[in-house]
Amino acid sequence: MPSFSIAPEEATVAALIAAYGKANIPQESVKLFRLMPDLGIARTALSYNAVLKAILCRGREAMARRIYNAMIADAVTPDLSTYNTLIWGFGLCKKMEAALRVFGDMKDHGVTPDVTTYNTLLNAWVRAGDLESARKVFDEMPGAGFAQNSVSYNVMIKGYVEAGKVEEAVGLFSEMGEKGLRLSEKTFAALMPGLCDDEGRVVEARKAMDDMVERRLTPKDKSVFLRLVTTLCRAGDLDGALDVHQKSGQFKHVLVDPRQYGVLMESLCAGGKCDGAVEVMDELLEKGTLLSPKSPVLEGPAYNPVIEYLCSNGNTSKAETFFRQLMKKGVDDKAAFNSLIRGHAKEGVPEAAQEILAIMTRRGVRTDPESHALLVDSFLKKNEPADAKTALDSMMEQGHVPSPSLFMSVMVVLFNGGRVQTASRVMKSMIEKGVTENMDMAHKILEALFMRGHVEEAIGRVNLMVENGCLPDLDKMLIALCENDKVMEAHKLADFALDRDFDVSFSTYDRVLEALYTEEKTLPAYSMLCKIKNKGGVVDQKGCDALMDSLKAGGYSKQADILSRILAENASSTSKRGKRVAMGA
Template identity: 85%
Template sequence: MARRHLRLPFPLLSRNPTPLARHALCTSTLETPAAAVETPEQATEEAVEGAAAPNLPRREEPLHETILHMIRRRPWTTRLETSIRLHSPSLDAPLVHGVISGAAATGRADLALQFFRFAYRRAGFRPEPATFALLVPILASRRMLNHARCLLLDTMPSFSIAPDEATLAALIAAYGKAAIPQEAVKLFRMMPDLGIPRTALSYNAVLKAILCRGREAMARRIYNAMIADGVAPDVSTYNTLIWGFGLCKKMESAVRVFGDMKGHGVTPDVTTYNTLLNAWVRAGDLESARKVFDEMTGAGIERNSVSYNVMIRGYVASGKVEEAVGLFTEMGEKGVRLSEKTFAALMPGLCDDQGKVAEAQKAIDNMAERRLTPKDKSVFLRLVTTLCRAGDLDGALEVHRKSGKFKHVLVDLRQYGVLMEGLCAGRKFDSAVEVLDELMEKGTLLSPKSPVLEASAYNPVIEHLCNNGSTNKAETFFRQLMKKGVDDKVAFNNLIRGHAKEGVPEAAQEILTIMARRGIPTDPESHALLVNSFLKKNEPADAKIALDSMMEQGHLPSPSLFKSVMVALFNDGRVQTASRVLKSMIEKRVTENMDIAHKILETLFMRGHVEEAIGRVNLMVENGCMPDLDKLLVGLCENDRVMEAQKLADFALDRDFDVGFSTYDRVLEALYTEEKTLPAYSMLCKIKNKGGVVDQKGCDALLESLKSEGYSKQADILSRILMENAPSTSKKGKRVAMGA
């Protein structure tokens, strides 16, 4: 009997499975909620977390980091909560605090809150005052203000934990940063009801919150209430008031607060002086700011980098770059630390002054040596712009290259534009193309945050590329600009000219199609180049299409262009197509190059397209361009196209065109020869009715033919006509009358 193998629903990990494995086996038959269904990858991860291989050493890590890793990598489900309980059946305060701190450190305050709720609702954790002191500021700093408020006012009392001032002050400050001062004031006024005594900590928080919105009158009232309540202001209180009044440009109030400090026994510190300095600079009073700056040393306050930065920024904003450079030099001499803010304050003044560009370049080198990245990334753009305007293109290129070496600096797209424009203006086209290559390689052009390049920046380099056999590169560049919404007529026409010159008219035609679809006007020169490009490739049909497109765009082709297309079509055997070009030319009242027109007409007749040919003749006459009908008729007769000649002669007779009698004689003679008796009779009657003179012998022969063929009636009519219009003069030099 064959042995039957049992198939286990789970892999057999070991004889003594781990708690996680036991849990998997026990719950294998339980119905899993839809929200708790996990992917295979998540199930594998869970198994790896819970079941270590028996022979592999497992890296020990703190339990809170393991739990943090789990909640960051997996969706929050009941199975995840079960996994957490398996790792730690009981959650103590250090573990919960560790997970909350770790989640906050990774920017996931939402996970910190979710884990906290799980811990006290379903894992038996009882929060401590330190738990709320940790979590509320985290939520407040991440603008999760409603959650923080609920924890403070609802959750804490439910655990018989009274809110403390520090936690409440953190929430008040967060409302101020979120520009919701009314909520900050509500919390501040609620403190006595919550049994929380107010100290300078909460007063400072609410003062800053309301001063952020410029409410200095309310700040004065709260400050007066602070004094009335017997709460002693500290240095931070006065610094906040000076900062707020300076923000509102209430300098009298700021100076008064600065004077009140000594009256209350509070000594100003370096932050106090720097705040007052900044207030004066913001108010535009550099003289008062300089007095405060100079008084610092006398007051025993050592000026720091912030003090210098504020003054440098003020001098630069006022156009006093020399004074700013002097303070910058003084910082180096005194060993004051140069920071990113120092260079951010100084560089705008150096970059915008052509006389200071050398110092600006030195400052950039200094920043690179100190590995300082400027916070104001526009300094490179401004310096490159200044150097290009001064004609120092090599210097501009050098600054551009250095800007790309700073960490976290994405070179401004406008900087590329200024540089390409300057290089093209200075005839340094090769360098401009290198800058373009760099721009396209980095993909800066397609960044959604990047502005659109100015036409003066991209058109010169596109024109250069199109004039030097690199139209494909120019088109690739311009198509990226098109994705940003650029529809530039000059660039489009340059691309058409470039493709046409390079012998790729199909690509030029595609550009023309795009222009027509977008309603962008074209240049006649571009169309002419496109037509000639097709002609050079021996593609006259496409040349004709391009010529039609040119006329559809409202441009009038030159007589030579019309002729070139007609000649090419004619030589290619496309006579009727050439005839249509001839029609367009005549309708545009272009009357040059009639030699090719005669060839087209003659060939149309020769091929039997009589109606079309006669229509072209009529069109030419109506537009004051009379063809040589004598030459046409004689040529048709010589080529044995008698019936075509007869139809043309009838057309000329019906419209009284000026045709020589000898020409008609020639046609009649051909008809006699071909024994076309009735057509000859009809034509002869028309000639005689108009008073024309023809050869008598031919008439006599025609009469005999009519009689012999049984057309006696026509013979009698012709006989009478000949007798009535007997010639009285010599027919030498006569032509059929036009107005008979």
């Protein structure tokens, strides 16, 4: 303005003071107000009123008193706006004594209050929570020459509702209609919370909402719809709740609260109307309300019932679409995750279930054993044993112990598919978890390992079984190996059993010796024979003689002499052929 040689006027400065006040920067308002004399601008009630309002907006009532006193000292006459501003500001700070003092000062200075003054004082009493004093002012207004207007009624209705005196609020609302006063958005905003939260007044609440729709009044407080829907659902009036929900979408500039959808979905599912809940969910997805940054996060009871319903009825993909929107809002709900896994598994889409499981693992969400079991079973049904085994491993990594039947199912499929070593690893996990059922399958796996030459692995599994109290039938296994010409495999198993004093019949050992003789495995037979004799076992003398001849023929004279001495030393302590000797491992 100086660059254009334009001197600022009081109105200009007052407007700037008011702007700083609205921007919540009252210190700048005060600074500019104090600068006015330096700018050569006289201060009148206009600028005083502006600075008083700016500082009272921030609750600085002590400073407001000082400026008001300075106004009187400067011989600036307060006007009606000054007093109304002070009453409003002191009421905002709940300083009712100061507000009443200002109200008295008006008359002393010859300023006549107007309807705004009374409404401002009325609002101050309501804000202070003194409805009795507020009602006194309200009733005094006609006697002072001011009929109560819509603002007066709105203030009182709001006060009664906030105090829980809904009956009085409804009475004033009816009185407004009788007087023909305008029912505004603020009227309904004041009344609706009281009607919406009372199950006994839902009929009145719905009628009030119909009036709002008819008058095209959009409530400032959008939560009234959520509150009314919640009350109707709590009262069991699901049709009424749906009707209110549909009408709430007819108001302009109203984004329906996602929690309103949640209340409806939860209540409809609880009331057996799950298909209706799915329709509500479809509407929520279509509008994209969940994805709004400002939208609140839904709670588990709001979405879990509809997700479970969809997953149990062949529509898991839709449930996942819904839940993925919730995940974007930071939702990590164990029940929903597990419902999705179960749903995909039952529908024969284990890959999708596995993807959900991977998300759970990354987010550290606890899984259910049932979900894992269904995933394993789903892979088995698709004849994908390797994936079934991976899913089984994941189940154990999560701290769950698969059932004996689940272990059995995976082992059988792997075994029948020729994946013996993989089946063996499953068997190992099973025994380590303390599951000792289904040992028939374990025996088959052990025998197959020996037959395929995986001797060390097989013996390791035998040792594991013994350590866990489930000794396999070694007699049966040794005989089977001999019958299938797996002589060296039988020898290693027999040697292992002898070294650990396992309970094996000497007749079985004889069978292994016989196989070794037949295959001309001289040194293994010699080693085994020595161990048998040291255990007190009896062997065929002809076989021993033949073995000594073979040892000598092979240049093993020392071994032949040792064997001869062992036989001679034990001749007096022979045992009956086939005797089983219990030896401690």
